[in-house]
Amino acid sequence: MLGLPSPERRRRYAEVTTALARHGMGALALRLGLERLNPARLFAGGAAPSHTTAAHVRLVLEELGTTAIKLGQVLSARPDLLPADYVAELEKLRDRVPPVDAGAIIEIVERELGAPLDSVFATFEREPLAAASIGQVHGATLLDGTRVAVKVRKPGVAEAVAIDLAILADLAKRAVRAEIFPQGYDLEALVDEFGWTLRAELDYVREGHNADRLREILAEDARIIVPRIHWEHTTGAVLCMDRIDGTPISRVDDLRASGIDLPALALANAGMLMKEVFQAGFFHADPHPGNFLVLPDGRTAVLDFGM
Secondary structure: OOOOOOHHHHHHHHHHHHHHHHOOOHHHHHHOOOOOOOHHHOOOOOOOOOOOHHHHHHHHHHHHOHHHHHHHHHHOOOOOOOOHHHHHHHHHHHOOOOOOOHHHHHHHHHHHHOOOHHHOEEEEOOOOOEEOOOEEEEEEEEOOOOEEEEEEEOOOHHHHHHHHHHHHHHHHHHHHHOOOOOOOOOHHHHHHHHHHHHHHHOOHHHHHHHHHHHHHHOOOOOOEEOOOEOHHHOOOOEEEEEOOOOEEOOOHHHHHHOOOOHHHHHHHHHHHHHHHHHHHOOOOOOOOHHHEEEOOOOOEEEOOOOO
16 A cells, blocks of 8 residues: 555655656666556656666656755765765766755745845845755855855755655665665665654754854864854754855865865864764764865865754
């Protein structure tokens, strides 16, 4: 039995089967027992020969949106679970999340802060600095001239994630029964952990407290910066923090060309990780290169504290 309690969830199942079929994975949908949801689409079309299977997996996740993209991003850091070609494809999901229109973002900010935009910010950049699966970041200036980055949860994300996580839990059970996943891994436990983490990421107040705690842990290390949270302009869906500009830590050639001492940078960041893990027991759990910026003076700024 499908056990679908709502039309919204049934429609979402149909979107999943359609996406799988569109990318040549109708057989997978059959193995998962989803044929009753969208039987006409399971074998329609098929995978374009110009794409690899790994690329089609990435395209399916892109098509399915927030939860699927976030799952792909998490899996891109798990070479113990996936072959190298799949990891390489899923890494592309970090940079290919389309932004939401600025008008919708401004509406959320004003509703969450309970005030017109110009009564809180002297300037607010309509073009986002970054767009992720859950939210996007806009540059702004407070009325006192402080430069800030405003992270805003995209509209409808919380509701969509709730439906998707329920479906993902069901698909994990189906995959275990069908013996699709390699033995030795507790797929249902992995999905449960992913769901817990993703729900936590939806709460920007929690993320702000994570940032404050990490700043305290690293306060004595002058080589590391954790941006200050502006709590008077932060809610569950809006996070306002100091804006820090720098070079992503993965752009090694640019760092070398600008005179950054790379061995010293490596030592500083290794020391940061060791302190978080072995001394504090509280660590940044999403350490992809976009979350670490190197300043011209060689210090590292740490961003994104949802995980």
